Amino acid sequence: MELPLVKIEKITKNFQSVVANDRVDFVLQNAEIxxxxxxxxxxxxxxxxxxxxxLIPDSGRIYVKGLERDIKRPLDAIHLxxxxxxxxxxxxxxxxxxxxxxxxxxPRKLGFFTxxxxxxxxxxxxxxxxxxxxDPNTKIRDLSLGELQRVEILxxxxxxxxxxxxxxxxxxxxxxxxxxLFQIMRExxxxxxxxxxxxxxxxxxKAVADKVSVMxxxxxxxxxxxxxxxxxxxxxxxxxxxxxxxxxxxxxxxGEEVLRLEKIKVRDIKGSSALxxxxxxxxxxxxxxxxxxxxxxxxxxxxxxxxxxSAYEGRIILGGEDITDASIVRRRNLGLSYIPEDRLKxxxxxxMSVEENxxxxxxxxxxxxxxxxxxxxxxxQKFAEKLIxxxxxxxxxPTTIAETLSxxxxxxxxxxxxxxxxxxILIAYQPTRGVDMGSIEFIHKKLIKYRDNxxxxxxxxxxxxxxxxxxxxxxxxxxxxxxxxxTTEEADKYQIGKWMMGxxxxxxxxxxxx
Numbered sequence: 125m126e127l128p129l130v131k132i133e134k135i136t137k138n139f140q141s142v143v144a145n146d147r148v149d150f151v152l153q154n155a156e157i158x159x160x161x162x163x164x165x166x167x168x169x170x171x172x173x174x175x176x177x178x179l180i181p182d183s184g185r186i187y188v189k190g191l192e193r194d195i196k197r198p199l200d201a202i203h204l205x206x207x208x209x210x211x212x213x214x215x216x217x218x219x220x221x222x223x224x225x226x227x228x229x230x231p232r233k234l235g236f237f238t239x240x241x242x243x244x245x246x247x248x249x250x251x252x253x254x255x256x257x258x259d260p261n262t263k264i265r266d267l268s269l270g271e272l273q274r275v276e277i278l279x280x281x282x283x284x285x286x287x288x289x290x291x292x293x294x295x296x297x298x299x300x301x302x303x304x305l306f307q308i309m310r311e312x313x314x315x316x317x318x319x320x321x322x323x324x325x326x327x328x329x330k331a332v333a334d335k336v337s338v339m340x341x342x343x344x345x346x347x348x349x350x351x352x353x354x355x356x357x358x359x360x361x362x363x364x365x366x367x368x369x370x371x372x373x374x375x376x377x378x379g380e381e382v383l384r385l386e387k388i389k390v391r392d393i394k395g396s397s398a399l400x401x402x403x404x405x406x407x408x409x410x411x412x413x414x415x416x417x418x419x420x421x422x423x424x425x426x427x428x429x430x431x432x433x434s435a436y437e438g439r440i441i442l443g444g445e446d447i448t449d450a451s452i453v454r455r456r457n458l459g460l461s462y463i464p465e466d467r468l469k470x471x472x473x474x475x476m477s478v479e480e481n482x483x484x485x486x487x488x489x490x491x492x493x494x495x496x497x498x499x500x501x502x503x504x505q506k507f508a509e510k511l512i513x514x515x516x517x518x519x520x521x522p523t524t525i526a527e528t529l530s531x532x533x534x535x536x537x538x539x540x541x542x543x544x545x546x547x548x549i550l551i552a553y554q555p556t557r558g559v560d561m562g563s564i565e566f567i568h569k570k571l572i573k574y575r576d577n578x579x580x581x582x583x584x585x586x587x588x589x590x591x592x593x594x595x596x597x598x599x600x601x602x603x604x605x606x607x608x609x610x611t612t613e614e615a616d617k618y619q620i621g622k623w624m625m626g627x628x629x630x631x632x633x634x635x636x637x638x
Contacts, residue, residue: 127190129154129318130175130287135184137170139528140520144170145181146342152287157309157319159329159350162339162362163560164532165518168322169211171339172289175320176208177201188287207280208289211531212468213272215264222247222260225279250281254311268419270301277308288312289320292531294328306332324532324560326355338362363562373572376596379408382459382549382580383429388438388448390424398424400604401438406549411571411581413595416624418586421604423465426553426584430462431455432470443548456485459548463538463555465584467531471538474527478519479508481526482541507544515540516566532559539567543574550574553584568594588620602626 130152137145145167152158160168173179175186177195186193188204195201201208215224222244244260251258256274267275273293280288290309294302309319309332321333329336329350336353338346338361346361383406392398398421406412416422427433429440431452440448442458464470472481483504488496492504508522517536519529526534539555552571556564571594575581585591591598598615600608600623608623610616 126154128152128187129189131187132171132175133185133187135171135174135186136182137167137174137179138182142520143342145174147184148339148342148344150337150344152318152320153335154318155313155316156334157313157321157332159321159323159333159336160339161323161326161329161336161358163562164324164530164536166339166362166560167342168339169291169530172208172291172320172322175201176206176289178208202283202285205284205286206289207283207285207287209273209276209280209291209293211292213276215272215275217265218263220261220263221258221267221275221278224264224275225260225282247278247282250278254278254281254308256308268301270304273301273305274308277312281312286317287320288317289322291322292324293321294323294325302328324564326358326561329358330355340364359561362560371568371572371593373594374576376410376575378410378596379578381405381407382443383582384439384441385429386439386441388428388435388440390421390428390433390435392424398604399428399435402601402604402606403438404599404606406580406582408548408578408580409575410596411575411583411594413591413598414582414584414601415588415591415598415620416586416601420601422553422584422586422601424604425601426462426465426551426582429551429582430460430464456545459545461542461545461547461550463542463550463552465553465557467534467538472526472534474525474534476526477523478512478517478526478529478537479504479522481537482508482511482522482544484541486541486545511540511544516563532563535559535567536563539570543570546577547574547579549580549582551582551584554586555583556585556587556590588617588624592617600624 128151132148132150135145135148148171150171162168170179174181175195177198177200180196186195193204222240225247226243247260256278258271258274258278264272293305312319323329333350336348336350336358337344338358340362385402385404387401387403388399389397389401390399402425414422414425424433428435431450435448439446442455442460445458447455447458468474473484483492486492487499490496492507493499505522512519512522515536517540518533526537542550555571556567559567571581583591583594592612592615595612598610598612598620599606600620602623603626607626608620610620
């Protein structure tokens with residue numbers, strides 16, 4: 125019988141009082157894509173970080189290619205042919221692709237000088253072989269998220285990885301980029317390499333994986349050949365119960381107008397026009413979904429309303445007040461909350477504690493302070509404990525540093541904070557990105573609840589099914605313009621798809637072209 129490529133035996137890892145991995149066994153065979161799934165905080169990433177040498181286990185053994193190995197650092201893993209592509213990319217923006225790929229292992233000429241030409245040639249060969257479509261001389265800062273993902277994969281292959289760990293690789297990709305990644309994964313496996321694929325997205329498991337292992341509360345609770353199970357089976361294994369995929373909601377009871385955009389124009393960070401005169405009305409008691417392929421102005425739309433970007437033309441009216449040039453603080457005081465796409469850069473300060481992140485933006489309220497000056501930590505902690513329980517945030521305690529939490533639990537911290545103030549308007553930009561199925565169900569219910577309580581929600585998501593499930597009205601954004609609008613009841617997925625590709629102009633309720 126052929127020996128497994130990787131065999132993990134009885135791995136245990138504790139963080140303070142939390143058991144992240146509890147005597148875990150895991151096997152990866154040659155030339156297979158093995159999906160590793162589970163809820164946020166189940167221990168998936170911890171297990172793979174141990175295999176890659178980023179963490180040292182408290183006990184257990186690791187066998188690679190039949191031999192027991194002592195992996196204490198990533199360099200040990202790299203020498204064994206193990207590569208890892210992290211959920212949050214580890215690349216230097218000011219350097220080229222080639223310079224990033226060879227960092228730490230640069231080829232030399234004349235024994236001293238970096239041979240960037242030879243490296244670039246080798247990188248181009250790998251790119252061509254696996255159809256990565258990468259130019260080694262391009263700067264990292266000029267790449268899309270999908271291209272950054274491919275660079276990380278190329279970097280692992282360049283370092284001769286036979287075992288590739290992909291941690292939530294599709295979390296920031298468009299559907300087109302995701303399918304491109306899957307094709308690359310298939311090419312890699314055809315070359316005899318193996319992939320561990322950490323994901324929350326069950327359709328992706330069915331689309332690309334050969335086997336699936338399910339983790340729950342630090343343990344492997346189930347294993348299966350993917351061909352023998354369906355999405356509901358896997359979801360039930362993950363959560364330990366039935367999960368409702370369909371969102372049940374009553375018809376919207378819309379009220380007064382709370383937000384109006386009047387022909388706003390916004391530039392992106394490169395100075396190009398990202399929003400080209402968009403107008404929008406948002407009322408209490410409704411969820412308006414903004415659909416579209418990422419990169420068509422979604423970020424600029426969300427950030428201009430939230431106050432992170434300025435509109436150079438047009439007006440933004442919030443609750444009857446012109447806030448086009450208002451501060452972020454003023455907007456929040458008027459009842460605007462914002463769940464950003466990037467929880468690490470904008471939504472949180474990961475070097476601070478969970479409780480500090482939960483009051484961020486509200487920290488001067490009398491609710492938490494003496495005379496708005498001195499924080500009363502006993503009140504902060506009580507408030508944090510309440511939100512941690514209500515939103516099922518998996519953390520040892522409120523004083524835990526945020527960066528130790530899983531991505532999905534960090535998203536719950538943002539959601540809990542932004543909804544705790546009972547906003548009049550919620551801008552939810554990719555609210556379930558990188559979140560497990562159980563948490564998605566929870567977040568969807570919260571958004572529906574706040575809509576039913578009279579909150580206005582602007583939902584911006586690259587997940588069309590999420591838009592269809594939650595929205596009362598759907599507007600399609602293409603190249604900085606709204607080009608189509610429909611109600612959920614009348615929504616035609618095929619027509620929305622055509623709008624998303626810019627194939628047909630839409631007409632507003634007033635009969636005017638967008």
